[in-house]
Amino acid sequence: MLDLAFKGSKRYWRWLIFLLAIIGVGAACYLLQLREGLKITGMSRDVSWGFYIGQFTFLVGVAASAVMVVLPYYLHNVKEFGRITILGEFLAVASVMMCLLFIVIDLGRPMRLFNVLLHPTPNSILFWDMIVLNGYLFLNIVIGWTVLHSEKKDVPPPKWVKPLIYVSIPWAISIHTVTAFLYAGLPGRHYWLTAIMAARFLASAFCSGPALLIILCFLVKKYTKFDPGDKAINKLSNIVTYALLVSVFFVLLEVFTAFYSQVPGHMHGLEYLFVGLHGHGKLVPFMWLFTVLCIVAVALLINPNTRKKEKTLLIACVATFFAMWLEKGIALVVTGFIPNPFEQITEYMPTAPELAITLAVWATGFLILTVLYKVAISVKEEIEGL
Amino acid sequence: MMEKSRRDFLKIGGISALGLSALPALSVLAGKKQPAFKLSDKALEGKRWAMVIDMKKCWEKQKKEGCKDCLLACHSIHNVPEIDNPKREIKWIWTEPYENAFPNLEYEYTKEVLKDKPFIVMCNHCSKPPCVRVCPTKATFQRKDGVVMMDFHRCIGCRYCMAACPYGSRSFNWGDPRPYIKKENMEFPTRTKGVVEKCNFCAERLAVGLKPACVEACKAGALVFGDLGDPNSEVSKLLKSNYTIRRKNDLGTEPNIYYII
Secondary structure, three states: OHHHHHOOOHHHHHHHHHHHHHHHHHHHHHHHHHHHOHHHOOOOOOOOOOHHHHHHHHHHHHHHHOHHHHHHHHHOOOHHHHHOHHHHHHHHHHHHHHHHHHHHHHOOOHHHOOHHHHOOOOOOHHHHHHHHHHHHHHHHHHHHHHHHHHHHHOOOOOOOHHHHHHHHHHHHHHHHHHHHHHHHOOOOOOOOOOOOHHHHHHHHHHHHHHHHHHHHHHHHHHHOOOOOOHHHHHHHHHHHHHHHHHHHHHHHHHHHHHHHHOOHHHHHHHHHHHOOEOOEOOOHHHHHHHHHHHHHHHHHHHOHHHHHOHHHHHHHHHHHHHHHHHHHHHHHHHHHOOOOOOOOOOOOOOOHHHHHHHHHHHHHHHHHHHHHHHHHHHHHHHHOOO | OHHHHHHHHHHHHHHHHHHHHHHHHHHHHOOOOOOOOOOOOOOOOOOOEEEEEEHHHHHHHHHHHOOOHHHHHHHHHOOOOOOOOOOOOOOOEEEEEHHHHOOOOOOOOHHHHHOOOEEEEEOOOOOOOHHHHHOOOOOEEEOOOOOEEEOOOOOOOOOHHHHHOOOOOOEEOOOOOHHHOOOOOOOOOOOOOOOEEOOOOOHHHHOOOOOOHHHHHOOOOOEEEEEOOOOOOHHHHHHHHOOEEOOOHHHOOOOOEEEEO
């Protein structure tokens, strides 16, 4: 089936070359990082994780695109999703690939990566994150590819795939939970030390993943002959609506606990994000943008008229995706380090090479996504005789 | 020619395989099990190493002479680089003002007595260290005597331990530290870029019967090192007869650095 990825239109090849160019620039910057060390980034002794780990955290959420179509389709017989399960699964594959790349590029000594396997340490949440992320990647590649192959051959999928599909559902829950546990179990990092962290991760994942999937469905509809179907998009938009509302609700819960209790440690993080702390407030504009985007998305999604109209739904999905990116991809990780253990504030801003490397990982993800979608959609077009 | 070399190869291979399989048998026959690694007879042994810091003694000395002996002693013998940029600096032992070292103890009126007073801070060698709990490779680990150690050769540089440490005791080598080492001590390893480091309670000195370098360097006798497992040790006695505080005691990490104020 992979041969289908090598037969494409001019536009397809131009897009791939464009992505490769971005990857090339980022790869050059990564070589610089390998030589000079992580000092080429904006990270510091105080804010020791930054943009890379933020992207990883956000993209684990995007991988929920798969479970949000697989669960309704296989457990609740929501037939509309039959056409797009493969799109959800392949988006999860690309997302998890990016997650793994972001972890690797963040390491100080990436060539020692396999020490994690050589000295397995079950008391480390990072050890479990490695297992669940790789497992989820494996499950989605195998399930997606096998089911698509059977579709192409016009035969029912082999029996052994079914158990894997069922396993993939709780497994999806595990990737968000374990990633949240990376943060939620650390003494002294007040902004992260909240029991609701895993629930927040699940809620934001269930809106950001399907929101991107809707955007991608519209792109597929526009640029290929395959139509994912209005019904599927409609169902997805319902999921995004509920998940976004729950997500916003959870953020408000954090605000209540912090400010009604008036415990300084609990307030610091949120103060830093929304009004600035002791004159430091580099993230304040981003968080108000987050707030505005959430309001716009909620307004457009809860109104059935705007939710069902393609144009406004698209705006709502872009707003949702971007809002969640601001909250998970930037704010969450950095704010955990502010203030530092000495209650001093060191702020963080990524550097140009850091951004170039980040962009290259995103481009790699989109390259994988494009190739996988090309294969999937070529098969779908072939089946439907388009 | 080909034949011969192949035969030789098989021969050598066979003998090697035989040798390898005979090795465990040999070691059994050899009888008494020798320890693979033996500490010096002079090595200090303890159940739970701790340090009591009498800040009043330290301040007196500082007021008179601007003393920095402990900090300099530690950083010079451990090849700690001097990097001026606070974002990239490496610190094993240093001072922080009272309100920063003990943010949860600071309030309006403590300031009058303790405001801006420098406190010596370092790794607390916690009895329940969160850094050890999170490390995915056991590069940071706790010894039986309580010392929290770093294996610079195993560390992958994920910096999870830095996120986990509530004391800011850990530093990361954002770049190559070697150009910033003024005078290298050949007795102790330098580090490479991309690994985390911190105070090791002078494990290398304990192993040869010496107390930590900072303790030895302190002429005021403000730093006292000893075993809390021994009720007659100096640290145990000091803790019995003085009111002491620990940094962020409420987090349950059980720090082993105590402060007399």
